[in-house]
Amino acid sequence: MGSNCNPSKRVEYRKEKDELRDKLKHIRFPALELSKTKGESLASEQNITKSLSKKAINLPKKKFYRQRAHSNPFSDHQLEYPKSPNEMNWTKLYPGFVDPNDPTKLLSKVTIADIGCGYGGLLVDLAPHFPHDLILGMEIRVQVTNYVEDRIIALRSKDPNGKKYQNIGVLRGNAMKFTPNFFEKGQLTKIFFCFPDPHFKQRKHKARIVTKTLLSEYAYVLKEGGIIYTITDVLDLHEWMVKHLQEHPLFARLDAEWENEDLCVSIMRNATEEGKKVERNKGDKYIACFKRLPNPEIIL
Numbered sequence: 007m008g009s010n011c012n013p014s015k016r017v018e019y020r021k022e023k024d025e026l027r028d029k030l031k032h033i034r035f036p037a038l039e040l041s042k043t044k045g046e047s048l049a050s051e052q053n054i055t056k057s058l059s060k061k062a063i064n065l066p067k068k069k070f071y072r073q074r075a076h077s078n079p080f081s082d083h084q085l086e087y088p089k090s091p092n093e094m095n096w097t098k099l100y101p102g103f104v105d106p107n108d109p110t111k112l113l114s115k116v117t118i119a120d121i122g123c124g125y126g127g128l129l130v131d132l133a134p135h136f137p138h139d140l141i142l143g144m145e146i147r148v149q150v151t152n153y154v155e156d157r158i159i160a161l162r163s164k165d166p167n168g169k170k171y172q173n174i175g176v177l178r179g180n181a182m183k184f185t186p187n188f189f190e191k192g193q194l195t196k197i198f199f200c201f202p203d204p205h206f207k208q209r210k211h212k213a214r215i216v217t218k219t220l221l222s223e224y225a226y227v228l229k230e231g232g233i234i235y236t237i238t239d240v241l242d243l244h245e246w247m248v249k250h251l252q253e254h255p256l257f258a259r260l261d262a263e264w265e266n267e268d269l270c271v272s273i274m275r276n277a278t279e280e281g282k283k284v285e286r287n288k289g290d291k292y293i294a295c296f297k298r299l300p301n302p303e304i305i306l
């Protein structure tokens with residue numbers, strides 16, 4: 007915790023934000039516009055908008071959300087997850103994409119995932135470039151996830167037309183355990199691993215977010231031709247990810263020319279909070295991108 011953050015102030019700030027988040031995270035901005043189209047939510051949404059001042063919600067302050075850098079991916083975090091993708095209620099994360107003819111459904115599906123999204127910089131920078139795609143950040147740390155939710159709420163509230171940042175969402179989840187619970191086979195077109203935790207010690211390598219087993223899960227949820235993006239400042243981790251991806255029969259590395267021309271590579275270089283830190287410290291950034299190959303034909 008930063009020394010400039012008084013603990014009681016932090017508790018008060020978090021309490022206030024928790025209450026606001028509970029009220030607002032499912033609300034489409036501007037809320038009154040939604041009320042016109044959905045009779046049943048009219049009263050509650052009008053009450054919420056009345057209780058808020060007219061001005062946009064402030065962006066959250068990161069110092070109040072800091073928590074330990076690492077969260078053990080093997081421990082039981084009492085995470086909520088659907089039994090299968092069709093049991094997942096995405097309308098809560100993307101209220102701006104709710105189907106006006108069926109409020110239980112969305113007009114699009116999540117197609118882009120940022121695994122271990124941290125403070126959400128990549129989501130925010132990708133949002134305007136992919137206005138028709140739903141982009142999801144998955145993050146294991148509670149306070150960090152809360153920060154990203156509050157960031158998205160604030161950014162949405164600042165747009166008077168209620169259009170911007172409707173296509174990004176975050177959920178608290180452990181990508182090592184539950185990825186196929188959230189996504190159907192071939193649902194995703196892009197998966198990002200930006201500056202994943204390096205887990206330097208050999209006995210901790212099994213906690214890395216890219217392993218042989220996990221790659222088969224990522225291959226399952228990624229459509230043929232979809233891309234896995236990786237970036238790190240740790241050479242050993244870069245070599246580990248490249249080795250595992252190269253050894254996997256369903257991935258092929260894309261070359262430097264492809265990387266230089268790809269929009270997402272240029273966004274990913276500097277969008278994330280870790281990427282910015284590495285830039286300030288003039289560190290190296292190692293990139294590797296892999297394409298999902300078609301499933302091999304089974305000859306009987």
Ligand SMILES: C[S@@+](CC[C@H](N)C(=O)[O-])C[C@H]1O[C@@H](n2cnc3c(N)ncnc32)[C@H](O)[C@@H]1O
Pocket residue numbers: 075076077079121122123124125144145146147150179180181182183199200201202203215278279280281
């Ligand atoms: C070093 S940070 C990088 C954050 C962000 N991608 C960036 O570049 O700024 C790695 C993040 O991955 C999260 N993380 C680690 N293991 C995870 C897992 N199994 N599932 C989801 N998130 C995880 C951590 O909590 C942390 O926020």
